[in-house]
Amino acid sequence: MQSEIDHKSGWLSAEGILDARAQLPILYIEALPVRTDSHGRVLQIGLLLRAMPDGSISRSLVSGRVLHGELVRDALLRHLEKDLGAMALPVLPSSTVPIAVSEYFPDESISGLHDPRQHAVALSYLVSVKGDCAPSQASLDLAWLTPSEAISGQTASEMTGGQHKVLITLLAHVGAI
Amino acid sequence: MQSEIDHKSGWLSAEGILDARAQLPILYIEALPVRTDSHGRVLQIGLLLRAMPDGSISRSLVSGRVLHGELVRDALLRHLEKDLGAMALPVLPSSTVPIAVSEYFPDESISGLHDPRQHAVALSYLVSVKGDCAPSQASLDLAWLTPSEAISGQTASEMTGGQHKVLITLLAHVGAI
Amino acid sequence: MQSEIDHKSGWLSAEGILDARAQLPILYIEALPVRTDSHGRVLQIGLLLRAMPDGSISRSLVSGRVLHGELVRDALLRHLEKDLGAMALPVLPSSTVPIAVSEYFPDESISGLHDPRQHAVALSYLVSVKGDCAPSQASLDLAWLTPSEAISGQTASEMTGGQHKVLITLLAHVGAI
Amino acid sequence: MQSEIDHKSGWLSAEGILDARAQLPILYIEALPVRTDSHGRVLQIGLLLRAMPDGSISRSLVSGRVLHGELVRDALLRHLEKDLGAMALPVLPSSTVPIAVSEYFPDESISGLHDPRQHAVALSYLVSVKGDCAPSQASLDLAWLTPSEAISGQTASEMTGGQHKVLITLLAHVGAI
Numbered sequence: 001m002q003s004e005i006d007h008k009s010g011w012l013s014a015e016g017i018l019d020a021r022a023q024l025p026i027l028y029i030e031a032l033p034v035r036t037d038s039h040g041r042v043l044q045i046g047l048l049l050r051a052m053p054d055g056s057i058s059r060s061l062v063s064g065r066v067l068h069g070e071l072v073r074d075a076l077l078r079h080l081e082k083d084l085g086a087m088a089l090p091v092l093p094s095s096t097v098p099i100a101v102s103e104y105f106p107d108e109s110i111s112g113l114h115d116p117r118q119h120a121v122a123l124s125y126l127v128s129v130k131g132d133c134a135p136s137q138a139s140l141d142l143a144w145l146t147p148s149e150a151i152s153g154q155t156a157s158e159m160t161g162g163q164h165k166v167l168i169t170l171l172a173h174v175g176a177i
Numbered sequence: 178m179q180s181e182i183d184h185k186s187g188w189l190s191a192e193g194i195l196d197a198r199a200q201l202p203i204l205y206i207e208a209l210p211v212r213t214d215s216h217g218r219v220l221q222i223g224l225l226l227r228a229m230p231d232g233s234i235s236r237s238l239v240s241g242r243v244l245h246g247e248l249v250r251d252a253l254l255r256h257l258e259k260d261l262g263a264m265a266l267p268v269l270p271s272s273t274v275p276i277a278v279s280e281y282f283p284d285e286s287i288s289g290l291h292d293p294r295q296h297a298v299a300l301s302y303l304v305s306v307k308g309d310c311a312p313s314q315a316s317l318d319l320a321w322l323t324p325s326e327a328i329s330g331q332t333a334s335e336m337t338g339g340q341h342k343v344l345i346t347l348l349a350h351v352g353a354i
Numbered sequence: 355m356q357s358e359i360d361h362k363s364g365w366l367s368a369e370g371i372l373d374a375r376a377q378l379p380i381l382y383i384e385a386l387p388v389r390t391d392s393h394g395r396v397l398q399i400g401l402l403l404r405a406m407p408d409g410s411i412s413r414s415l416v417s418g419r420v421l422h423g424e425l426v427r428d429a430l431l432r433h434l435e436k437d438l439g440a441m442a443l444p445v446l447p448s449s450t451v452p453i454a455v456s457e458y459f460p461d462e463s464i465s466g467l468h469d470p471r472q473h474a475v476a477l478s479y480l481v482s483v484k485g486d487c488a489p490s491q492a493s494l495d496l497a498w499l500t501p502s503e504a505i506s507g508q509t510a511s512e513m514t515g516g517q518h519k520v521l522i523t524l525l526a527h528v529g530a531i
Numbered sequence: 532m533q534s535e536i537d538h539k540s541g542w543l544s545a546e547g548i549l550d551a552r553a554q555l556p557i558l559y560i561e562a563l564p565v566r567t568d569s570h571g572r573v574l575q576i577g578l579l580l581r582a583m584p585d586g587s588i589s590r591s592l593v594s595g596r597v598l599h600g601e602l603v604r605d606a607l608l609r610h611l612e613k614d615l616g617a618m619a620l621p622v623l624p625s626s627t628v629p630i631a632v633s634e635y636f637p638d639e640s641i642s643g644l645h646d647p648r649q650h651a652v653a654l655s656y657l658v659s660v661k662g663d664c665a666p667s668q669a670s671l672d673l674a675w676l677t678p679s680e681a682i683s684g685q686t687a688s689e690m691t692g693g694q695h696k697v698l699i700t701l702l703a704h705v706g707a708i
Contacts, residue, residue, distance in 0.1 A: 025243050027202050027298055039604045040623030066202050068296050071288065072278060073570045091622055092571030094657055094705040096278045099626075100529070101249060101300065103273075111248065111529075119245050121204055123278065126625055165531055172523040174625040175454070175465075216427045217446030250393045268445055269394030271480055271528040272453075277706070288706075303448055346703040351448040352631070352642075354696055379597050381556050381652055420556050422650050425642065426632060450632045455603060455654065457627075465602065473599050475558055477632065 028122035029076045030063040030102060032170045033084060033129045035144070042126075042176045045150050045167075046133060047159075048083060049141035053117045058160040059143070061167070063122060072096045072123060080127060082136055089131030098123035099173045102166050113162040126170045147176035205299035206253045207240040207279060209347045210261060210306045212321070219303075219353045222327050222344075223310060224336075225260060226318035230294045234317070235337040238344070240299060249273045249300060257304060259313055266308030275300035276350045279343050290339040303347045324353040382476035383430045384417040384456060386524045387438060387483045389498070396480075396530045399504050399521075400487060401513075402437060403495035407471045411494070412514040415521070417476060426450045426477060434481060436490055443485030452477035453527045456520050467516040480524045501530040559653035560607045561594040561633060563701045564615060564660045566675070573657075573707045576681050576698075577664060578690075579614060580672035584648045588671070589691040592698070594653060603627045603654060611658060613667055620662030629654035630704045633697050644693040657701045678707035 033046040047059040064079035066072060073096055080090045102122040108114035135142040149155060151171060156164040171177050210223040224236040241256035243249060250273055257267045279299040285291035312319040326332060328348060333341040348354050387400040401413040418433035420426060427450055434444045456476040462468035489496040503509060505525060510518040525531050564577040578590040595610035597603060604627055611621045633653040639645035666673040680686060682702060687695040702708050 022245070024201060024245055025204050025247070027204050034625065036623075036625055038623070039602075039608055040625050041604065042625055066298065068199070068201055069282065069287075070202070071280060071570075072298065073572065077570055091659070092567075092569070093624075094565065094567055094571050094573055094659060095630075096280075096706065097276070097704065098274065098278070100527075101273045101275070103248060105246070110246075121243065121249065128622070128625060165526075168522075168531060169526040169529075172519075172526040173454075173628065175523075175627065177519055177522060211448065213446075213448055215446070216425075216431055217448050218427065219448055248393075250395065254393055268482070269390075269392070270447075271388065271390055271394050271396055271482060273394075273529065274527065276449075277704075305445070305448060342703075342708055345699075345708060346706075349696075349700040349703040350451065350631075352450065352700075354699060376599070378555060378599055379558050379601070381558050420652065422553070422555055423636070423641075424556070425634060426652065450634075451630070452628065452632070455627045455629070457602060459600065464600075475597065475603065 025119045025121045027066045028063055028120045029066060029072060029079060030061045030122040030124040030166065031076060031080055031090075032061050032124075032126045032167065033080065033088070033090065033133065034126055034174075036128045042147055042171070042174050044144040044146060045171070046084070046129070047143050047145065047150070047155075048135060048139040049143065050139045052160055053115060054160055056160050057140070058163075059155065059158040060163060061124075076125060076127070080129075083139060084129065084142070085132070085134040085136065087131045088129045088133045091128045091130060093125060093127065096123070098125055100124040100166060100169045104161065108162070111162075112165060115161060122166075124166055124170060126174060147171055151177055202296045202298045204243045205240055205297045206243060206249060206256060207238045207299040207301040207343065208253060208257055209238050209301075209303045209344065210257065210265070210267065210310065211303055211351075213305045219324055219348070219351050221321040221323060222348070223261070223306070224320050224322065224327070224332075225312060225316040226320065227316045229337055230292060231337055233337050235340075236320070236332065236335040237340060238301075253302060253304070257306075260316060261306065261319070262309070262311035262313065264308045265306045265310045268305045268307060270302060270304065273300070275302055277301040277343060277346045281338065285339070288339075289342060292338060299343075301343055301347060303351060324348055328354055379473045379475045381420045382417055382474045383420060383426060383433060384415045384476040384478040384520065385430060385434055385444075385481045386415050386479070386521065387434065387442070387444065387481055387487065388528075390482045396501055396525070396528050398498040398500060399525070400438070400483070401497050401499065401504070401509075402489060402493040403497065404493045406514050407469060408514055410514050412517075413497070413509065413512040414517060415478075430479060430481070434483075437493060438483065438496070439486070439488035439490065441485045442483045442487045445482045445484060447479060447481065450477070452479055454478040454520060454523045458515065462516070465516075466519060469515060476520075478520055478524060480528060501525055505531055556650045556652045558597045559594055559651045560597060560603060560610060561592045561653040561655040561697065562607060562611055562621075562658045563592050563656070563698065564611065564619070564621065564658055564664065565705075567659045573678055573702070573705050575675040575677060576702070577615070577660070578674050578676065578681070578686075579666060579670040580674065581670045583691050584646060585691055587691050589694075590674070590686065590689045591694060592655075607656060607658070611660075614670060615660065615673070616663070616665035616667065618662045619660045619664045622659045622661060624656060624658065627654070629656055631655040631697060631700045635692065639693065642693075643696060646692060653697075655697055655701060657705060678702055682708055
């Protein structure tokens, strides 16, 4: 019989994930990669283009689960490197206090944020990257936009699950709206 | 066969909880109830006295799990009412951005915060209460301390799992250390 | 010779204010009054209608200077009571860490926030009010809007000095956009 | 007659400063320089050794005034470079929302923070530095301490004006107490 989890790594089997998703909110991290000038001002933001859980092709933030036994800051670094490549050189925030707590539900009327697979609670950050970013094989593209392009209706129409609201919240926090 | 979960309520059976705890970080909320003056200054903080997972009798924050399908702010209100009674009249913060993200591990060397049962990630808040608080049956007592009593070594020695560090962080955020 | 300042009260004479405004950034507090439900969710926001420094009639936040010798939280309460009346019963935040630092310049190209009189740096808060609000004589009206009305283009067109951006930032922080 | 201010630069003459200090709260920025690992964890913090306004030789944060016409983030960078040298390579936070608002008064009973010269309101930040730091001529030394050394009673005794409380608040925010 197949074990549901490799307890060392904290990875769940596909079956174990399905089970947990029906029982508990799943903890995620979410990050908006940004390029900043020497004064900390956001010049550009990076959005992945990827196949989403709802079947659409959408612009999205870097995101992923926090594993059992894993620190939030380690999960943040792991997902940034997974989605942006090993040369992205993200400068992680010293504090793990997020800019937003983003609550995704299968029923989109609850919070306005929607994930058809699960109830996920994401800690949402903005992370400056200093190196070269390359979208991973899981992503189709990585686009760099100015803040004003990012808050436009055009970008809103290319994001699903309510994630454009998270984007606005992150940009508002850094004075970039 | 007994179902592990009542999907409507989001409650897990005892067995289901054990299973999930070995697989995923469990999302908690934690709250420090405080009494404030009309200027928002913290005058007193409330600590529960309760039997802890490690078997000790300790002073502790209000805390508890976020259920499947439950909003963080609903979990916060539910646990405040459960631990402080229906007449506590907590004034919930408008934002769910926590003051701290507190990561508890079975191995206390990882973060300095320790929970022998599980990897729990708590969103930590400070909540003003305006009414009459009565400790629930799950608690032995509710004590009101001044901020300077709360940060003392005496109080530190009465708290376990590293939770006194969370207390200091919450009080520092409101300028009460 | 008339003294420029009553040192006891921290009030400047009109001439003293003019002088200081040419020399130093002036510290302000700004507050968005809100009505919340028992879970802390923002249901309505209050906007004053007043004559602005640029001569327009505009919707605006509660705002005002921090006086010499005055604590930020005391200035916050003073201006809320001045602009909303003595029965507004504001619930001040326990922390004085603002949601935004809003920098207004005579030259609007610097930050997008504009004050023709001075360089003002405002600590911007959102404050729940529990009582009855009445606009002071300095205001023409106090309007209560839903968050979606508040973020609309209509409201944006009724605010000047870039203050609608501050409004969006405050609402985004509480998940109300 | 000597002008009190060079309006272009925003610098006040010595006399102008004295005057303003009696009339208005003066806006400061304060920064704790830190060295972090690739996960954003604080490994070391830097404290200047300098002659303080109260005549003592004390450990202190980087700090200084925000000038008329100057953005907060520009003031932050300017003072970091002035106190740590041009090769410090500070990584400024993307947001200007401070970790603490630190209110210093000539009367130390008001807030616990004390500045004998003036009422100063400081926006307090923690800033990661990536390069080589050299104390400026205004400082006698720059010492790098571990977080546990920094929160010790020994360090507390070497800081004046209540600034050790600000240090604890900054370190608590990043989980380093």
